[in-house]
Amino acid sequence: MKKLFNFFKKQTYFFLLSAVTTLIVSSATAQMRNNVDSVMIRALYDEVLQSEEMDVNLRYLTAHIGARMTGSEQAKQAVDWLKATMSGYRPDSIYLQPVMVPHWVRGERETASFTTGGSTVKLDLLALGGSIGTSGTLTAQVVEVKSWTELSSLSDEQVRGRIVFFNRAMNAREAETFKAYLAAADQRAQGAIAASKKGAIAALIRSLTLAKDDYPHTGAMSYDTAVKKIPAAALSTNSADKLSAALKKDTALKVSLRISSRQLPDVLSYNIIAELKGASHPEEFITVGAHIDTWDVGEGASDDGTGLVQAMEVLRAFKAIGLKPARTLRVILYMNEEAGAHGGVKYAEQASARNEYHVAAMESDAGGFTPRGFRIEASPEVTAKFREWALLLAPYKAGDIQPQQRGVDLIPMRGMTKALLSLDCDDSRLFYIHHTALDTYDKINPREVAMGAGAMAAMAALLCKYGL
Amino acid sequence: MKKLFNFFKKQTYFFLLSAVTTLIVSSATAQMRNNVDSVMIRALYDEVLQSEEMDVNLRYLTAHIGARMTGSEQAKQAVDWLKATMSGYRPDSIYLQPVMVPHWVRGERETASFTTGGSTVKLDLLALGGSIGTSGTLTAQVVEVKSWTELSSLSDEQVRGRIVFFNRAMNAREAETFKAYLAAADQRAQGAIAASKKGAIAALIRSLTLAKDDYPHTGAMSYDTAVKKIPAAALSTNSADKLSAALKKDTALKVSLRISSRQLPDVLSYNIIAELKGASHPEEFITVGAHIDTWDVGEGASDDGTGLVQAMEVLRAFKAIGLKPARTLRVILYMNEEAGAHGGVKYAEQASARNEYHVAAMESDAGGFTPRGFRIEASPEVTAKFREWALLLAPYKAGDIQPQQRGVDLIPMRGMTKALLSLDCDDSRLFYIHHTALDTYDKINPREVAMGAGAMAAMAALLCKYGL
Known part of the structure; x- marks a missing residue:
């Protein structure tokens, strides 16, 4: 009995010892790994x-190219300049x-x-x-609504x-200002369809901003093939x-509206793709991106000039500190995020056709303001992994992990990648300049x-x- | 035996039941308290x-008064206007x-x-x-140093x-940009003394900023009565x-320097103090403050116009939502933070002379950018209390509690209050405009x-x- 007891005692002892050792060793390994990663991250931040x-690039892009709407001459110039600039960072490959x-x-x-009352009031619009x-010129009476319910309650x-x-x-x-934006953006996206269904001949939308000023905010809208198209501003x-x-004083007043915009035939354009080939797993891709195109007002500094220079900077910083990735880093500069994400769709189609394995896809398109961390769309297990990594970013105040990623160009990759x-950036300033003539270089802080x-x-x- | 056992069982049961009940009740009480506090905080944020x-106030202050250096006519105007404005919020009392x-x-x-090389180069300085x-005009050769050690190693x-x-x-x-500022600010504060000790006749300081531009950043400097005063810019x-x-090319080059500044006799000025009297503990004070004075360039928008309108807004919001504080809320607008905190010292002296009990003293003087939370100087127990409260601010992204408060006007209150x-604000943008002609309204975001x-x-x- 005593022998048996001793045997168990020994076994227990051994088990405990081994458990404790495993714990110490694995925790030490984790610690060592963290330290190595901390040093790598410190080196990247130091470089950046x-x-x-980035500041030189953003100044050039905004001052010499400026707004670069999809299909425009400036969008072409941007493609050429961005490709040449990124080529200078010596990726393993770069192509359109x-x-x-x-x-x-x-x-x-x-x-x-x-x-x-006898006087004419001009309206600022886009x-x-x-x-x-x-x-x-179209001249008509106006029906003001503040909700879909209010519109529904009106007779045709x-x-x-x-x-x-x-x-x-x-x-x-x-x-969270971005949530307020999302909650109001349905008017811009769906307003023309809903108004037309009831027989309206045009739609006017209150700009999506918290500012009280004279700057109209443009942006994407939808038409429904089953519903008559009407102009919207x-x-x-x-x-x-x-x-x-x-x-409120004159319910019968009429607005005169003149809009000359039109859709021309589709044109050929490009995404720009640059790669640093993975040393041990070249067939696994991590993508980092932003979008080239902008609206036609302002300089596209915040949306998404900041994202462009940041995405290119990731590649430049890897090269500058001699970081050779185990998996392939792909920088993708997408064309036409603003009006249908055609570049994003094309990229996902081709990645799928080539059966490429994407670990994760990242985009920077939140204005380029102070980062808070990342917004992630992934399984709970993968999200937990990001939360662990986020501890390494906390010293740089970028360790906040939130759900619901917001990169429009990434949506076509849903189901094709793990994350x-x-x-995620502080959103206080974004909607004061978003899609307006105010989106210019001087609103950007290079440190952010x-x-x-x-x-x-x-x-x-x-x-x-x-x-992952 | 069984009886005894049953007795213990009963006792244990009773004990457990009572413990669990206590736990449930106290946790429910805490929960209820939290809910009530959440509602109070939501109401304050809604109002603000x-x-x-605040935006109207900041526009007025910057456009109609502008820079308001201690002792200046504009500082007087600011005192009058701030007192009149805060009086409009109907505090229980307001005085200078x-x-x-x-x-x-x-x-x-x-x-x-x-x-x-035959050409003259002008320098931008303050x-x-x-x-x-x-x-x-003073003309002399220049010795460049990048550290105190370097200066020490030079012979007189x-x-x-x-x-x-x-x-x-x-x-x-x-x-953290603010830390980088603090680590470099010793040159500005102590440079003239250290240089004079070695026989220098003037000191020039690199501006405290990460920007590469033509805007000099002024700020406070010290003289030592035992050391000859020399000009510094x-x-x-x-x-x-x-x-x-x-x-580097011409070690013997000479700089010609002309500075016309001078110290005039001290003048009478004022702190502005407004109170909402505590309903149940009127003799306990919570102070909320900012500073009136600025440097003489720019408009004092960020430093500390934002703090002024925020501090006044606390009082306005309390009144607007009908919040009657249990303890006395005191809004203090201090004079002369920038050059010696004379207002802060005076306030602390008088509070001490009157034997007033201050629960806590708060200041907003970090630029008025996106808030992250608060920096707190208090005992670990009191800090723990703030961390608990911070959970209520987390939904507004203001729940970060850091050590080392930075309100210069509060330093004289050390030891006279519990906290x-x-x-604490995001510090990315501050040192691009701090103490320069760039500190103007257009750099401020009203949402922040x-x-x-x-x-x-x-x-x-x-x-x-x-x-507390």
């Missing part, structure tokens, strides 16, 4: 934070991926006004991307032949408030852009090293 | 995020607290240049606050009769780089200011409700 490359894209043009700058024109008679004015403001009480918030106030992730690029490089390095 | 009051303050004037705008003038002979040029750059690798980083490059706390005011109001409300 001390370099002026052809993609047919829509070519919408604004034409003459749009005008709108109403006359009330046609929404893809909107048809008005064929001369009340809407027919009129302009529907969608005047639901972004909710300033929502702490965004009013600045000041103009929306003026129109709303005037309608989609978008750089650099901190974002550091986070992207660090996350890309971990993905390249460990996979 | 939907109001245009007299304080004698220094009156330094820049005089004619300073000039500096050097001639090398005298540091408190610097003496040069009595005409090498320094005597020369200008010491402190050219240590802020460390871009430091993830900050060079823009571009000018510092030019001078450094030129010195000093400063609003509002999010900061929400956090301050929420924290002040918790402090007023619970004390």
Whole structure:
């Protein structure tokens, strides 16, 4: 009995010892791995934070090319310049991926006004991307609505032949501005369809911003093939408030609207793809991207000039510190995120056709402001992995992991990769300039852009090293 | 035996039951308290995020008063306007607290240049606050140093009769920009003393910024009564780089420097103090503050116009939602933070003389950018309390609690209160504009200011409700 007891005691002892040893060793290994990773991440941040490359690039892009709407001459120039610039960072390969894209043009700058009490009030507006024109000047009464319910409750008679004015403001009480944007963006995306279904002849949308100013915010809109297309434009918030106030006094007032925009035939354009080939798993891809195209106003500094220079910086920083990825790093600069993500769709189609294995796909398209971390679309297990890695980014204040990635160009990759992730940035400033003439270089802070690029490089390095 | 056992069983059962009940009840109470507090905080944020009051105030302050250096006519105007504005929010009392303050004037705008290879290069500079003038133009050779060690290693002979040029750059690798600032600010604060000790006749300091531009950053400097005063000025980083490059080619080059600044006699000025009297503990004070004075360039928008409108907003929001604090809320707008914290010292002296009990003192003076939470100077127990409260601020992304509060006006309150706390803001943008002509309204984002005011109001409300 005693012998047996001793045997068990020994066994237990051995078991405990081995368990403790395993624990110590594995924890020490984890610690060592963390230390090595910390050093790698520190080196990437050091490179990015001390370099002026991104700032020089963003200045060039905004000052010498500026707005670069899909299908435009400037978009072509941007492709050429971005390819040449990234080539300078000596990737293992760089090539253009052809993609047919829509070519919408604004034409003459749009005008709108109403006359009330004998005086004419001009409205500041921008046609929404893809909107048809008005064929001369259209003049009609206006129906203001602040919700879909309000629109539904109107009879077709009340809407027919009129302009529907969608005047639901972004909710300033929502702490996360981006959520307030998403919650109001349905008016811009679906307003023309809903208004047309009830017989309206045009749609005016309150700009998606918390600012009270004279800058209209353009953006994408949808048409439904089953519903008659009608012109649609965004009013600045000041103009929306003026129109709303005037309608309260004079419900019969008429707005005169002139929009010259039109859709031209699709044109050939390109995604730009650069690679650093993986040393041990070249067939596994980690993509880091941003979009080339912009709207036609402003300089496309924040949306998405910052993302472009950050994505290229990841490659440059890898090369500069001599980091040879185990898996293949692919930088993808997409064409036409703004009006249908044709570049994103093309990339996913070809990746699928070639049966390529994508570990993860990342995009930076949140304005280039102070990074907070990443928004991730992945399984709970994979998300847990990112949360572990995020501890390494916490010293740089980029360790926040949130659900619901927001990279539009990544959506076509759903189901083809283990994780989609978008750089998450502070969103306070974005909707003051988003899709407006105010999206210019002077609104950008180079330090914020650099901190974002550091986070992207660090996350890309971990993905390249460990996979998922 | 069985009886005894049953007795114990009963007792145990009773004990367990009572423990569990206590746990449930106390946790339910805590939960209820949290819910009530959440609702209070939501109401404060709702008020602040939907109001245009702060933006209107900041526009007025920057456009109609602008820079308001201690002792200046504009500082007087600011006192009058701030008192009138805050009176409009109907505090229970509002009064001016007299304080004698220094009156330094820049005089004619300073000039500096050097001639090398036949051409003259102008330098962009600003005298540091408190610097003496040069009595005409001073021309001397320059000794460049990048560290205190480097200065120490020079013989007095090498320094005597020369200008010491402190050219240590802020460390871009430091993830937290504010830390990089603090680590480089010793040159500005102590440079003139250290240089004079070795016989230098002037000091030039590289501006404290990560930007590479033509804007010099002024700021406070010290003299030592035991050491001869010499003039000191900050060079823009571009000018510092030019001078450094030129010195490498021509070590004997001479800089001509002209500074007209001088110290006038002290003048009478004021702190502004407004109160909402505590309903149940009126003798316990929670202070919320910011500073009125600025440097003489720019508009004092970020430093500390944002803090002023935020501190006043706390009072306005309390009144607007009908929040009657249990303890007394005191809003203090301090005079002369920038050059000696005379207002802060005066406030602490009088609070001490009156034997007032201060629960906590808060200041907003970190630029008015996106808030992250609070920096707190308190015992570990009190800090733990703040960490618990911070959970209520996390939904507003203001739940980060860090050590080392940074409100200069609060330092005189050390030891007189349980906690000093400063609003902690994202620091990426601050040192691009800090103490320069660039500190203007257009650099400020109203949403960021509002999010900061929400956090301050929420924290002040918790402090007023619970004390410490």
